[in-house]
Amino acid sequence: xxxxxxxxxxxxxxxxxxxxxxxxxxxxxxxxxxxxxxxxxxxxxxxxxxxxxxxxxxxxxxxxxxxxxxxxxxxxxxxxxxxxxxxxxxxxxxxxxxxxxxxxxxxxxxxxxxxxxxxxxxxxxxxxxxxxxxxxxxxxxxxxxxxxxxxxxxxxxxxxxxxxxxxxxxxxxxxxxxxxxxxxxxxxxxxxxxxxxxxxxxxxxxxxxxxxxxxxxxxxxxxxxxxxxxxxxxxxxxxxxxxxxxxxxxxxxxxxxxxxxxxxxxxxxxxxxxxxxxxxxxxxxxxxxxxxxxxxxxxxxxxxxxxxxxxxxxxxxxxxxxxxxxxxxxxxxxxxxxxxxxxxxxxxxxxxxxxxxxxxxxxxxxxxxxxxxxxxxxxxxxxxxxxxxxxxxxxxxxxxxxxxxxxxxxxxxxxxxxxxxxxxxxxxxxxxxxxxxxxxxxxxxxxxxxxxxxxxxxxxxxxxxxxxxxxxxxxxxxxxxxxxxxxxxxxxxxxxxxxxxxxxxxxxxxxxxxxxxx
Amino acid sequence: xxxxxxxxxxxxxxxxxxxxxxxxxxxxxxxxxxxxxxxxxxxxxxxxxxxxxxxxxxxxxxxxxxxxxxxxxxxxxxxxxxxxxxxxxxxxxxxxxxxxxxxxxxxxxxxxxxxxxxxxxxxxxxxxxxxxxxxxxxxxxxxxxxxxxxxxxxxxxx
Ligand SMILES: Cc1cc2nc3c(=O)[nH]c(=O)nc-3n(C[C@H](O)[C@H](O)[C@H](O)COP(=O)(O)O)c2cc1C
Ligand code: SF4
Ligand code: FES
Ligand code: FES
Numbered sequence: 001x002x003x004x005x006x007x008x009x010x011x012x013x014x015x016x017x018x019x020x021x022x023x024x025x026x027x028x029x030x031x032x033x034x035x036x037x038x039x040x041x042x043x044x045x046x047x048x049x050x051x052x053x054x055x056x057x058x059x060x061x062x063x064x065x066x067x068x069x070x071x072x073x074x075x076x077x078x079x080x081x082x083x084x085x086x087x088x089x090x091x092x093x094x095x096x097x098x099x100x101x102x103x104x105x106x107x108x109x110x111x112x113x114x115x116x117x118x119x120x121x122x123x124x125x126x127x128x129x130x131x132x133x134x135x136x137x138x139x140x141x142x143x144x145x146x147x148x149x150x151x152x153x154x155x156x157x158x159x160x161x162x163x164x165x166x167x168x169x170x171x172x173x174x175x176x177x178x179x180x181x182x183x184x185x186x187x188x189x190x191x192x193x194x195x196x197x198x199x200x201x202x203x204x205x206x207x208x209x210x211x212x213x214x215x216x217x218x219x220x221x222x223x224x225x226x227x228x229x230x231x232x233x234x235x236x237x238x239x240x241x242x243x244x245x246x247x248x249x250x251x252x253x254x255x256x257x258x259x260x261x262x263x264x265x266x267x268x269x270x271x272x273x274x275x276x277x278x279x280x281x282x283x284x285x286x287x288x289x290x291x292x293x294x295x296x297x298x299x300x301x302x303x304x305x306x307x308x309x310x311x312x313x314x315x316x317x318x319x320x321x322x323x324x325x326x327x328x329x330x331x332x333x334x335x336x337x338x339x340x341x342x343x344x345x346x347x348x349x350x351x352x353x354x355x356x357x358x359x360x361x362x363x364x365x366x367x368x369x370x371x372x373x374x375x376x377x378x379x380x381x382x383x384x385x386x387x388x389x390x391x392x393x394x395x396x397x398x399x400x401x402x403x404x405x406x407x408x409x410x411x412x413x414x415x416x417x418x419x420x421x422x423x424x425x426x427x428x429x430x431x432x433x434x435x436x437x438x439x440x441x442x443x444x445x446x447x448x449x450x451x452x453x454x455x456x457x458x459x460x461x462x463x464x465x466x467x468x469x470x471x472x473x474x475x476x477x478x479x480x481x482x483x484x485x486x487x488x489x490x491x492x493x494x495x496x497x498x499x500x501x502x503x504x505x506x507x508x509x510x511x512x513x514x515x516x517x518x
Numbered sequence: 519x520x521x522x523x524x525x526x527x528x529x530x531x532x533x534x535x536x537x538x539x540x541x542x543x544x545x546x547x548x549x550x551x552x553x554x555x556x557x558x559x560x561x562x563x564x565x566x567x568x569x570x571x572x573x574x575x576x577x578x579x580x581x582x583x584x585x586x587x588x589x590x591x592x593x594x595x596x597x598x599x600x601x602x603x604x605x606x607x608x609x610x611x612x613x614x615x616x617x618x619x620x621x622x623x624x625x626x627x628x629x630x631x632x633x634x635x636x637x638x639x640x641x642x643x644x645x646x647x648x649x650x651x652x653x654x655x656x657x658x659x660x661x662x663x664x665x666x667x668x669x670x671x672x673x674x675x676x
Contacts (some may be wrong), residue, residue: 012647015660047646186602189643224549224586225642227656260540263549266585268640282544282570284583300541302564342646344607349646372608381603385640417604417645431603435640 003036003081006054006061008111010043010196011228012189018051018071025053035069036081042197044111046098048372051374054093057083063093096112098348098367103329105337107190107353110197116235118243121200127245127323129319133208134253135318136188142168145315147323149335153190154180154308155383155412155488157401165296167213167303175215176299177206177257178280178306181222182264182271183228187415190339191309193351195222195229197311199236203259205312208251208319210257210306218259219299220309221276224266236259238272268385268439272487273306275441286441287487289464293304308413310339318449331357335401342368344381344417361395364418378506379428383412383433386492388499389428408499410492425504429474430458432496436489446491450481454497464510471501471514473509521594522556527549529554530562534569544570544580548587553655571607593628593635595674596620598652599667601638604645609663614638616664620671634674 007013007022022038029036044052049065053075062083063171064075071088078086081124090096104110113120121127133141146161166174179202194202205219222230237259240246248256262280264270270279274288277299300303313334318326327335334356340363342349364370364380371377377391388409390397397407404411419428431453442448454477460470478494485491501508523529530551536594547566551558558581567577581587599614618624621636628635644650645662651667653674662670 010659011642012644012660015642015644015650015658016647052645057561061522131526181644184641186641187604187645191646192643224655225639225652227652227658262542262546264584265545265552265587266639267583279545280542282542282580284579286583343604344645344647344648387601415604415645416608423607428603428606431606436600439640 002036005036005055005080006036007038008043008051009040009115009228009232010050011192011495012047013051014041014228016051016066020069021051021053021067021072028073028076032076032323034076034081038271039114041113042110042115043351044093044099044195045107046348047097049090052093053080055080055083060092060094063090063096063414064088064364065090070487076386093391093506098350098352102353103337103355105317105326105329106201106310107194107198107339107351108317109201110194113198115199115232116239118200118239118245122491124317125320126200127204127251127314129316130204130207130245130251132319133211134251138168138212138214141208144319144323148318148326149323149330149333150314150318150326151334151401152308152312153310153314153338153413155410157411158347158492160307160311163295163307164209164213164305167215169303170296170303172303174217174302175213176231176302176304177218178276178299178304179206179207179220179309179312180271180273180276180306181216181220181226181309182276182415183223183226183309184268184271185413185415185472187343187381187384187417188341188413189343190341190414192226192229192378194309195226195233196312199233200240201316202233202309202313203236203240203246204316206259207246207257207386208315209307209312211250211253211255213303213305214414215305216256216258218257218513219266219280220259220282221270222261223264230261230263232405237261240513260437269441269487269489272489275487276306277304284441286443289486301365310413310501329355331355331398331400332402334402338411339416340399341415343415343417345371345373345420346418347372356400357398359395359397360390360397360416363399364395368418371418371420373420373422375422377418378421378423379419379425381417381428381496384415385432386410386488386495387412388495389425389497389503390499408495410495425500425507426458426462429497429500430455430462431511432500433458434495436493440489444484444486446481446484446488447493450490451493453477454481454493461508461510467508467510474501475492482498522591523554525555525557525559525561527561527565530565531569534566538569544572544577548581552587555591555670557591559589568584594633596635596637597671597674598637598639599649600640600642600644600650602641604641604647605648605650608648610649612664613662616667617671620668621675629675634671
């Protein structure tokens, strides 16, 4: 039988030479007359091992990583096709502790299947959720999502079932499903990974949302910084149209649903749902006042479900296995699983899907294996650029929406960025203001002006100018931004700033900052 | 690597005709212009506004809002270095500095020979493998060090 070799097409692998590795392997297989094919899979999520080359053997899939492009031919020499010995061999991939201890519901297929093979998708449980949704009908489909306890994975954690029900109950001649694939938060890549590694899953989730709410058209708003995801998802849409999973009669149901992929133009604020809708309509991506809610008056003024990619990609498994099954995982009001994205200065970075409830310490020290530099962990930013910096003393905080809120933080899209003790927290506070200034949509003053003043004021502290007075001013500005901003860009920038000030006051001294922290 | 085409009104009209019937066609059209010509200039704005029945001010407002659009041609290549937090934690400041030095320009500038424009980008979704960068809307590189970044610059300068 033809041996299958897997070389990920995932951006994280490609950025480290996966395309060159695949090319070399294909060329060498032909030259040596070997009975093998190269499959471009998604990523398993072990970023430090990418490019992770796998081979299917009788015992299971054996992995090699991180493979350098110039090692590809040597892998074949070492007997890659039978899982031969090589210094980069990591053994059976499924047995790797990083994978073995995960609860993969949303990412069950990611890295395992060929992302663009519908046959493989079906063989691994794909389309079961959609088939069941068709069988159940709209009302019971929405009820299943409500029952699951699924909350939005884009950051705000709003119950998905309630959002869907609002749109389902609102009658209109046209409704839309919008997948928010703007994923601008530093430290996050779950949306990207699922779009590259299991794109049908997102599209299936969107189709289920369409059937459940009566929407016939879906858009994916995908950021321009994700060239691989744009290509793979685009191809996936074509395949599903050809196979009549999408189109005038979804899976032969007689119900219509189609999807279009739209590419953004580089604006962080377009991840905010109403700015995103304006952008899709062809306007400046400015935040809208609410009400009206997008669920009532969304895209082109029509009722619209807008959900994060991971939210939508979690729906197929919920429909296939039932809301009760999904709800069984997690803690408190955080039900199900979350794809944690462990990033920054960490030894074992990548995507780790687990039920809610692991503590920050378990994630960073345990799963992540602490810093890559080998220096002590000093700060961890959770939830992207608008998330708080956590010190080690808060490492017992469980990963849960409410628990993080109680510690003046947020879990956001579950990006976890680790910093070692060389970090200068005053610099990080300055960056938070700077980022807000660069990305502000400009609609309200506290954000547009506050961010610029904030950066200037931190810079004054850096130069040692009236330190106490200026720090009080920073705090005051943060309060104004928190209370007076229309959206979370201006409203949450105080989180990274204030957490840095509160937990790391020793960094906010007045002596001119040396660059010694490098 | 991409080489931009010189702006050509007929060619641009073709793009507009092809994309015009989309729901919300403005961004797809501007994206296509930016990708093809490397900028969205005055003439392009005039063409689009006429075709979509929008005022020039409206289209101009959109062009000026998004980081991806540029109103004048820039370098033949664009090098975007990630400056966001996860890459900072992995040493991107040193990489950024090395790139500036190797190119002889700072962020937002183009080399005098018009070969490379250096830009900051805030996250490429490669946050566990940073520091990372993107060359010309498609080629991704990760695990950069100052030395690897210098080698990359040399390659792009060719
Ligand atoms: C400045 C800003 C940026 C945001 N960026 C994103 C994003 O990139 N992706 C996302 O899904 N949600 C983002 N959100 C949250 C969205 O506004 C919205 O809550 C989300 O798309 C709803 O989907 P969900 O309920 O499935 O999470 C952002 C919000 C703000 C204020
Ligand atoms: S807080 Fe900032 S980004 Fe949000 S609406 Fe106001 S100006 Fe725009
Ligand atoms: S635009 Fe809101 S205060 Fe001026
Ligand atoms: S922070 Fe640089 S790639 Fe995400």
